[in-house]
Amino acid sequence: MRELADVGATDAKGIAEMKVIMNDKYERQMKKGVLDMLVLRLLKSEAKYGYQIIQEMREKSEEIFLLKDGTLYPILYRLEDDGLVVSKWSEAVGKQVPRKYYEITREGKRTLDEIEDVWKRISDGVVRIMED
Amino acid sequence: MRELADVGATDAKGIAEMKVIMNDKYERQMKKGVLDMLVLRLLKSEAKYGYQIIQEMREKSEEIFLLKDGTLYPILYRLEDDGLVVSKWSEAVGKQVPRKYYEITREGKRTLDEIEDVWKRISDGVVRIMED
DNA sequence: ACAATGTACTTAGTAATACAAGGTATATTA
DNA sequence: TAATATACCTTGTATTACTAAGTACATTGT
Numbered sequence: 001m002r003e004l005a006d007v008g009a010t011d012a013k014g015i016a017e018m019k020v021i022m023n024d025k026y027e028r029q030m031k032k033g034v035l036d037m038l039v040l041r042l043l044k045s046e047a048k049y050g051y052q053i054i055q056e057m058r059e060k061s062e063e064i065f066l067l068k069d070g071t072l073y074p075i076l077y078r079l080e081d082d083g084l085v086v087s088k089w090s091e092a093v094g095k096q097v098p099r100k101y102y103e104i105t106r107e108g109k110r111t112l113d114e115i116e117d118v119w120k121r122i123s124d125g126v127v128r129i130m131e132d
Numbered sequence: 133m134r135e136l137a138d139v140g141a142t143d144a145k146g147i148a149e150m151k152v153i154m155n156d157k158y159e160r161q162m163k164k165g166v167l168d169m170l171v172l173r174l175l176k177s178e179a180k181y182g183y184q185i186i187q188e189m190r191e192k193s194e195e196i197f198l199l200k201d202g203t204l205y206p207i208l209y210r211l212e213d214d215g216l217v218v219s220k221w222s223e224a225v226g227k228q229v230p231r232k233y234y235e236i237t238r239e240g241k242r243t244l245d246e247i248e249d250v251w252k253r254i255s256d257g258v259v260r261i262m263e264d
Numbered sequence: 265a266c267a268a269t270g271t272a273c274t275t276a277g278t279a280a281t282a283c284a285a286g287g288t289a290t291a292t293t294a
Numbered sequence: 295t296a297a298t299a300t301a302c303c304t305t306g307t308a309t310t311a312c313t314a315a316g317t318a319c320a321t322t323g324t
Binding site: 022023026027028029030031032033034036037038041042045057060061062064065111114115116118119121122123124125126128129130132 | 154155157158159160161162163164165166168169170173174177189192193194196197214243246247248250251253254255256257258260261262264
Binding site: 160164167168 | 309310311312313314315318319320
């Protein structure tokens, strides 16, 4: 992380960069908790593998959710530990690189419904405070 | 606080409680990042003190954002460190307990606008993925 | 008179998680 | 043969909401 102290002369570029960093900080924090919901949502229709989830997330959100793989996989492992998804490796199809498919469980679907409610409550609350 | 380990037989009550804990977990994470925005928003119209912010947050959000004071004050200190708000103690008025008023700065207003944009982008992205 | 509750601010510690940055391995394209 | 894309894995860091404790004074109840 960049230090404020070593910016030297505070030029326009430095300020613009600082603003980007600040926005990144908030963007990062605002995503917390939502990503689990989005991953479960994408798995609701059919089992998918990691890279596929990343691409669909990017496309469906229209370039807003650009997940790194290092972000997604820990989420999938966590969901699996919690029993919300199960995984199985694809059997080798020709020279296809093996893929690990994740499938949502019944418990996962129920939890998804609940998390959706939480999201709605919170975003409603935000709207009420922000509007005036 | 009740421990999961001492629930004994996993009865309906135990499961219900687990679900509450899970939802709490997601609710907690989803709030990350938005609280700064909401606090700044409440300070936009006029300077306010801690307890006042907690109450307005509760009322305006219709009981959705129920902040503990131990949650709010660190947020205020952080905002002050970042130069987004400034504080000053109220001069003694009768036997009124002294209050520390927080006022949003010009920089704070600019940041608030930016954070609002981030929030809109993210919640739009969520809606796009969740609807189908 | 004393306890309980409410107001008002402070602080230390914990749990959770998005991301960066590294890694492995294979397939395709230039 | 070098680069790029696919596909998965792992460690470490920064941030932050919350719990739980504390201090201090005012008000209300019994």
